[in-house]
Amino acid sequence: MAEEPQLPSLPSITDDWDRKKRFIEKKHSIIKCGECNESVSRLFNLGDFVFKKLPDEECEKCHRTKSLTIVEIYSEWVDPKKK
Numbered sequence: 001m002a003e004e005p006q007l008p009s010l011p012s013i014t015d016d017w018d019r020k021k022r023f024i025e026k027k028h029s030i031i032k033c034g035e036c037n038e039s040v041s042r043l044f045n046l047g048d049f050v051f052k053k054l055p056d057e058e059c060e061k062c063h064r065t066k067s068l069t070i071v072e073i074y075s076e077w078v079d080p081k082k083k
């Protein structure tokens, strides 16, 4: 029994389309502390936007409030089949 030749899969527009259908978008917000310059990434919350201030949240590093600002929001595509 001869094995099927394994062709390397070439990226194409169709593949990319399939990928977007299968993958789920996971959004993150990067929050920076104005006091200690620590930046942390956490899951995106509804209502988050860049330059939004988070006066009620405490910095993980210096434990100050009123110092956190969202500096970036990014999303990644996650394969739901992979854990």
Ligand SMILES: [Zn+2]
Pocket (backbone or CB within 6 Å): 033, 034, 035, 036, 037, 038, 059, 060, 061, 062, 063, 064, 067
């Ligand atoms: Zn801090």
